[in-house]
Amino acid sequence: MTIHAQALLFDNDGTLVSSLDSVERCWTRWAAEYGVTDEYARVELHGRTAADIVADLLPAHLVPEAVARVEQLEVEDVPNGGVRLLPGTAALLDALPAERWAVVTSATRRLAEARLDAVGIRPKTLIAADDITRGKPDPQPYLLAARRLGVDPARCVVFEDAPAGLRAGHAAGMTTVALATTHPAHELDADLVVPDLSALSVLVTDHLMEISARR
Structure with missing residues (x-):
């Protein structure tokens, strides 16, 4: 073709x-911090924005703070070879x-x-x-x-x-x-x-x- x-x-x-390794490390840590480990395991992650994913897991008033936190974790993980x-x-x-x-x-x-x-x-x-x-x-x-x-x-x-x-x-x-x-x-x-x-x-x-x- x-x-x-x-x-x-x-x-x-x-x-x-x-x-993928970095995403798994960071989101697993994030989910534990916010107490949504079980819910996180059932959410479609790949190809979606962090804001959309977080909105599926947390109340609206927590979303901005939680999105900023997972972004911080992922940016800080980049030098780790992920x-x-x-x-x-x-x-x-x-x-x-x-x-x-x-x-x-x-x-x-x-x-x-x-x-x-x-x-x-x-x-x-x-x-x-x-x-x-x-x-x-x-x-x-x-x-x-x-x-x-x-x-x-x-x-x-x-x-x-x-x-x-x-x-x-x-x-x-x-x-x-x-x-x-x-x-x-x-x-x-x-x-x-x-x-x-x-x-x-x-x-x-x-x-x-x-x-x-x-x-």
């Missing part, structure tokens, strides 16, 4: 980098013009920049939880990224590992590529499903990017 696009929009955690590049990330991003791709993450800007900087990724365009009022699976984050890049959403391709993010990409009217890095392939509803970014090649021309699955 070959996909043509004018802009590529990448989720971060589970797509460009893996921070972030690593996933296969294919560096090669693919190095092949792209800076003005034709963006990172669209459910993390806060502070946390996203800490994780990206730790692995040497410095996107020209970054959409974070601070920039939106409705997180994935709502399409708002991806539509904002398309607007910032000046590209019709229909000419954008979303790269995601989480069902919530894929639903956001579909709702935005974008082509979706799923990476089976954190969920089994059969759980991922996308136009194309691959193991990770190393399974893809990209050809850049003046007007389009051609993305293909390697044979």
Whole structure:
């Protein structure tokens, strides 16, 4: 399958980098601090903003303080080696013009920049939880990224590992590529499903990017 696009929009955690160990450490500690360990085990975490997750677990008046606490824990954990590049990330991003791709993450800007900087990724365009009022699976984050890049959403391709993010990409009217890095392939509803970014090649021309699955 070959996909043509004018802009590529990448989720971060589970797509460009893996921070699963860090997330597990920090959220487990956070849940214990707030006395919601059992409830935390039943909540869908991946691909959603911390504010949405916390709102499922705590009364509204505690949410701002609790979100700030988990952000603090995760930022402080970055130097502990909890972030690593996933296969294919560096090669693919190095092949792209800076003005034709963006990172669209459910993390806060502070946390996203800490994780990206730790692995040497410095996107020209970054959409974070601070920039939106409705997180994935709502399409708002991806539509904002398309607007910032000046590209019709229909000419954008979303790269995601989480069902919530894929639903956001579909709702935005974008082509979706799923990476089976954190969920089994059969759980991922996308136009194309691959193991990770190393399974893809990209050809850049003046007007389009051609993305293909390697044979």
